[in-house]
Each structure stands twice: as C-alpha cells, then as structure tokens.
Amino acid sequence: MQKVKIIPAIDIMEGQVVRLLKGNPNEKTVYGNDPVQMALKWEKQGADMLHLVDLDATLQRGSNHGMIKKITQSVLIPVQVAGGLRDRKIIEESLQISQRIVVGTIALKNPELLMEISNKFGKDRIVISVDHNNGMVVTHGWQQRTDIDLFDALDDFAKKGFTEFLITNISRDGTLEGPDTENLQKACKISGINVIASGGISGPADIPHVRECGAYGVILGKALYDGKISIKEAKTA
Template sequence: MKVIAAVDIMGGSVVRLVKGDPANKVVYSSDPVDTSKKWEAAGADMLHIVDLDAALSNGNNTELVVKITAAAKIPVQVAGGIRTPEKAEEMLSRASRVVIGTMAYSDPEAVRKLVKKSPGRIVISIDQVDGKVMVKGWKESTGMKVADAISQFASMGVEEFLLTSIERDGTLQGPDLRNLAEAAKSARITASGGIASLEDIVKVRSAGCSSVILGKAMYDGKVSIERVKALA
C-alpha cells in the first residue's frame, strides 16, 4: 500500500483543518517546500499537495505548489481548486497527477477528455458525508452517491479515486471503513480522513485500499511514515 504525505497550504503556510473548516485550523509550518522535503526524506511514496485557498476560492498558492513539484524527487499529486481543463493541464505539466473534484461533477466531459489525453494521471476526488458527494471546498452537496460517482468516472477510464470522509477529516476519530471497503470493491481507492494510528492503517489496507494519505496523525507524531512502511 502506498503511503502519501499530505501538505495542505493556506496563506502560504502548512496547515491542517478539522472537517475542512478554515476557522478550525492548526498551522504546522511557514515553509511548505521544506515540509515537503521532510516527508520525502522520511520515505513517503508520493506527496499530496493541496491548495486550500484555491479550493475555497480565496486566492491561490500556485507559486509554492510549483516550487514543491520542481524540488520533489518523488511523484507529486496536486489538488485544490482545479476547476478548469486549462488549470488541470497546467498542473499536469508539473506534477505526476492531478486530483479533480468540483469540475468532475459540473463538467464530466472535461474529465473524459483529460483522461484520454493523460491516462493514469487523473484522480477523481470523492469527498463524502453520509455516502453523498460534496463539492466546492466541501460546502455543496451533489446529491450523488459514492458508488454512482465511481461507476460514472470508471466508465471514462479513471483509474484512481481519492475517498475522503469529511466528517472524520482532521479529527483522528478513525477511518470510515464501511464506505472505504465498499468503494474498494470496484476501484483503486486512496483513503483519507480520520486516520489516527498504525492500527487504523492496517484496517484501511484490509479494507482493500491501495493507498493512504497521512495528514494530522503524521503531523502530530501519532504515526510515522517509517513505521507505516515497515508494515508492508
């Protein structure tokens, strides 16, 4: 199982939010590039760089994201505010993969074209509450069920899905194993949200997920990349 280190950027700093709420954040570093290098050196298989300001339509941190992708010696996937095909193409010119959420649900045809042009490099973000997909910085519901979203985009050739439990993200309350296991029956799933311990990671792997994103638990020292890698 791949270990992916999250670097969430807001206002130029590395932060973690609780349930995606910008009013409930902890700042961990003022240097996202240095933080990214730290997780790379610790053995992460990939970096997951999220521009939270772009996701929340509150400016962007594109310059920092570009610096991280340029400095990294491991694959980087970029997420947050990628809401036009042009933005996706720009990020694909610098990163290994892009994570698309809101645009996928408002313009699925754009996803189809991107997948055709860059196969294996488009990850669809499925951010869910009670099994329903949320968009626009987790503020609006699409009304779509997780299973339906996977089915729709898998039929277009999407190979990777990032499944986040919004209610658990940044809470250290444990992963949403039921939804993860169900989703993993039909697609390659990266698990995100709620992970607090090595035991949680073992459970996520047992649920069939191919990758796990480490965020708050890693920043708070509850889980180390080295120990997670040793599980394999």
C-alpha cells in the same frame, strides 16, 4: 496483499502548511511556514508520494500554484496536486509540473472538460476525488452537498474508464477517529480501480485496517503532523 502507499498531505493556505478540521477554514492549525522544507522532510522519511492541496484555490480566495511548483521541482518522489482545479488552464499547468492531479468538483460538474483533459493526458494521470459526508457526495471544497450517492458516482466514473480514486469521508477528516472502513471496503471491491483512503487516520493501528480493505494508498494528515504516527511506522504497520 499489496503494501499500501503512504502519502503525506501538505495542505497550503497563504503559503503556510495547515490542517483544517472537517474542511472548515475557521478551524485551522498552522504546522509550518515552509511547505518546500516540509515536502523534503516527508520525502527523506520515506513517503511514497506527496498529496499537495491548494486550500486557497479550493476556497476560491487565492492561489499557491507557485509554491506547489517549487515543491514539485524540489522532490524526486511522485506528487499529486489537488485543490481548486476547476478550469482548463490551471489543470493543464498542474499536469505539466506533477505526475497526477486530483479533481472533484469539475469531475461532477463539468464532465465534458474532464473527458477532454483525460483524453489529452491519459486517465491514469487523473485522480477522481469523491468526497462524501457519510455516503452522499459533496463538492466545492466540501462546501456544497449533493444528492449523489458515493457508489453511484464511483460506478459511473469506473464505467468511463477512470481507475484512480481518492475517497474522503469529511465527517472523519482531521478528527483522528479512525478511517471509514465500511465505505472504503465497498469502494475497493469495485473492479479495476485503485482507491486512496483519506480522513480519520489516528495512528499505526489504522493502517492494517485500510490495507485489509484493499486500498491502494492512504493519506496521512493530522496524525502525522501531531506526531501520532510516523511514515516509518505507517510503512511497517
């Protein structure tokens, strides 16, 4: 069984490193004022990759693209960029500064643009973020619910040749309640895809469960920032 890639999240709002509870901007905890130093810290501690999220862009109230570019120029490990990537210009700019981008809303709402971008840059550089609330897909920074089933969406994208996915059960995100292994296990059984698990990690004991599900990687958020797990503990677990 392969090792799970350990991927710290750096969520950026108004230039600060923050965590939101279940994606709610009114439930914000600030963890630092220097995202570049935070990125260097996680790199030094052994992170396999960084997951950079522009929350202002996600919520359509600003941009931290300049800060994200600084981070990508400062670290040597791979970086995937997420948050508010909904038009061609910002998607292409993000692909020029990072190894991968993470898209959710445009993947569902603008499949033509998704295919154009993937044909130009390669499907392996596009991570499809399928965010859901207990099995039903949500979009627009988790603000809009759909009637799309999580597994129908995954199957559809897999049939189009996409292999990289990020799955977040938003009801677990920032709660430290443990990962949603039931849906994760089902997702990882879809042939030919890599799944990154996100949401709910509470400590080192959760990592083997994610690995047993067959996940390619795991996002560390609140548990990492609150000191309930270290990158070293995650890798040895």
